[in-house]
Amino acid sequence: MQPRALFRTVAFAEAVTWTLLLIALFLKYVTKTTDAAVSIAGGVHGFVFLCYAFIAAFTWVNQKWKARTGLVAIVSAVIPYATIPVEKSLDRRGLLAGHWRLAAGREEPMGAVEKIQAWILAKPILAAVVVLVGVAAVFSFLLYMGPPDTWFS
Template sequence: MTETTTTASQPTAATTSKHAVWFRGVAIAEAISWTGLLIGMLFKYVVSDNEIGVKIFGPIHGGIFVAYVLTVAVVRKPLRWSWPVTLLALAASIPPLFTWFFEMWAKRTNRLG
């Protein structure tokens, strides 16, 4: 009987899956928080001059944005992302909803393990 071993450069399926699930959750949360902030800004500047939505979603989005950037930094190696893919993931955090688009692309192109 042969024994298989994994090295640090070869992530196990469970590790890759855990990192992929974590990344997907944070990416989608970032997109949702962007949406909430955009709706809050719509009400503040266009509809009613009510800033409660911005006061609520501003800090939420800020925290999730930081979590997304940190998550990209943590999962890039276990998911074996090249530097261009990593930079694309980071750039996706700037325009609204692009983290969700990046997540869909990464899943479709098997970059989520």
Template sequence: MLNSAIGRFRLSGFIEGASLLILLFIAMPLKYMAGVPEAVTVVGSLHGFFFVVYVLVIGYTTLKIRWHFKWAAGALAAAFIPFGNLVLDRYIKRSFPAQ
């Protein structure tokens, strides 16, 4: 998976998407229902780091394989939607099967 730009993109998308889901469905309820605000501080910081790495990998992938602008814009938009990276990953696997 890490042998190609698409593979690295897919891995970073999975990590970023998972961190968003953990933030939304675990850390936020812990903060507001259980009174543990530290969960959002820690998970939010990690998610922020993973998001920055994801955006950099989008740029790298766009330059490396000469992605069309729609792929880069779609990848960035998917980062803001819960489960968006999983949906995008299905399109990536279909459109770039050899990579």
């Protein structure tokens, strides 16, 4: 899967999980019918949010975006549905075009971050397992911490 397809897929998934979370919040606070949906939708959204942030950073490195562009891509996940217009804007400007430049037989990696990306591209299955374990660890820690509104009280 090339950068454009991967980024678009995860940006869309992030927006879909926002929908699930907003529906769950509506059920909890407006209709007062269930709290369970928030735990489920919140967990799914949190996991996809972390995956999106990783993929946005990974794409940022590959595409050599300016810092502002990369930060906007990552921060867009915080605002409901913002990943879609950000993805459309990046695509329209050609910032998602091309292949994985650090894949085998292409550019030589420069620096630690690019070397990690080249390793990931060379060993995608092992890297996916490592990334999923890492995201799951962060996700588990955040679940342990509880809802964000309780972190500082």
